[in-house]
Amino acid sequence: MRKKVAILAGDGIGSEITAEAVKVLAALQEHWGLDLVMESGLIGGAAYDATGTPLPDDTLALAQDSDAILLGAVGGPKWETLDISVRPEKGLLGIRSALKLFANLRPAILYPQLVGASTLKPEVVSGLDIMIVRELTGGIYFGQPRGVRCLENGEREGFNTLVYKESEIRRIAQVAFTIAMKRGRRVCSVDKANVLEVTELWREVVNEVAKEFPEVELSHMYVDNAAMQLVRAPKQFDVVVTTNMFGDILSDCAAMLTGSIGMLPSASLDQSGKGMYEPIHGSAPDIAGQGIANPLATILSVAMMLRYSFNEPAPATRLEKAVGTVLDQGLRTPDIYSPGMSQVSTGAMGDAVVEALINTPD
Numbered sequence: 001m002r003k004k005v006a007i008l009a010g011d012g013i014g015s016e017i018t019a020e021a022v023k024v025l026a027a028l029q030e031h032w033g034l035d036l037v038m039e040s041g042l043i044g045g046a047a048y049d050a051t052g053t054p055l056p057d058d059t060l061a062l063a064q065d066s067d068a069i070l071l072g073a074v075g076g077p078k079w080e081t082l083d084i085s086v087r088p089e090k091g092l093l094g095i096r097s098a099l100k101l102f103a104n105l106r107p108a109i110l111y112p113q114l115v116g117a118s119t120l121k122p123e124v125v126s127g128l129d130i131m132i133v134r135e136l137t138g139g140i141y142f143g144q145p146r147g148v149r150c151l152e153n154g155e156r157e158g159f160n161t162l163v164y165k166e167s168e169i170r171r172i173a174q175v176a177f178t179i180a181m182k183r184g185r186r187v188c189s190v191d192k193a194n195v196l197e198v199t200e201l202w203r204e205v206v207n208e209v210a211k212e213f214p215e216v217e218l219s220h221m222y223v224d225n226a227a228m229q230l231v232r233a234p235k236q237f238d239v240v241v242t243t244n245m246f247g248d249i250l251s252d253c254a255a256m257l258t259g260s261i262g263m264l265p266s267a268s269l270d271q272s273g274k275g276m277y278e279p280i281h282g283s284a285p286d287i288a289g290q291g292i293a294n295p296l297a298t299i300l301s302v303a304m305m306l307r308y309s310f311n312e313p314a315p316a317t318r319l320e321k322a323v324g325t326v327l328d329q330g331l332r333t334p335d336i337y338s339p340g341m342s343q344v345s346t347g348a349m350g351d352a353v354v355e356a357l358i359n360t361p362d
């Protein structure tokens, strides 16, 4: 059956990296008969400049009408002076919320070819395969009230609210335990239950959900310790489940264990499995327009799309293998470059993945 994919490139390197992922989708269409139609829409700063809002109605309608969404990244210095309520990042939070994409899966997998690019010693990191399950539509990024107010003494006070309903905690925990059942059967729930009542509730609800999954071993860890353990002994983790903000921070940290933030894909799923797929990084204004961004996180996000939204595990595996092939060939964008390797541009990396995809045996 024909699948519609919305392509939302966004800002900064967004257009460079999504162009490479689109090449991959086109190759899947041409060589494996994947019946796809792609349609582009505006989001973020690009949308704000064109329409005055970071999430135009047309874009939301396109996303709602699509089977999956591929997103690049949003934001950048051009829009930093804008009121936070219309910043490009609001467009991203808005689409996640409108589509109810509460489950954000961020796999931190170290390709063996990049062991030397990791920030950690080979023996600490080789074989790394962690799944970070981040709650994506609640927590402090969405909680009300929020804002900046003026106190009686004239001083200003900024405030945000960290709030989670039991139902929101239960459904993300269920996602994490279900994924753990298909992997190493270990879940580590990361919270700050020693200080924050909301995460005390988080811990209680996760304990309740654990009873539905007796084969899965559950542990709890405070977020400060989790950050430390991630860079001390990351292979102790199998599935990590955590809140929106903690997951945001810990996944950037985990990315460096895999060699670069340019290597980490993600899937953001609703209850039905509909998904938005995006690299975990941002719009990287410092390297935008230079053709040096690593497109592999976005390309690997396509593999997640094939697996989670299209139920096509075979081409997903083929694509992941193709990424391994280009790394075997020694091709490296600057973020993962090491001496003796061949430095390539964003476009050359995308082309090489397409070629490897076509030539990789089943």
Ligand SMILES: NC(=O)C1=CN([C@@H]2O[C@H](COP(=O)(O)OP(=O)(O)OC[C@H]3O[C@@H](n4cnc5c(N)ncnc54)[C@H](O)[C@@H]3O)[C@@H](O)[C@H]2O)C=CC1
Residues within 6 Å of the ligand: 013, 017, 072, 073, 074, 075, 076, 077, 089, 092, 261, 262, 278, 279, 280, 281, 282, 283, 284, 285, 286, 287, 292, 293, 294, 295, 297, 335
């Ligand atoms: N999902 C999204 O759209 C996200 C958007 N942002 C936005 O992006 C803008 C920049 O944010 P930053 O904090 O600088 O984070 P960032 O993730 O854009 O960049 C952090 C560092 O990583 C590098 N980097 C990121 N992606 C890379 C890639 N594919 N290849 C090679 N190097 C890469 C950048 O060059 C930079 O040095 C901000 O406006 C921020 O709000 C940030 C994170 C996520």
Ligand SMILES: CC(C)CC(=O)C(=O)O
Residues within 6 Å of the ligand: 089, 092, 093, 141, 248, 280
């Ligand atoms: C707008 C931000 C919450 C995006 C981000 O940093 C992320 O989702 O990782």
Ligand SMILES: [Mg+2]
Residues within 6 Å of the ligand: 248, 249, 252, 280
């Ligand atoms: Mg982030």
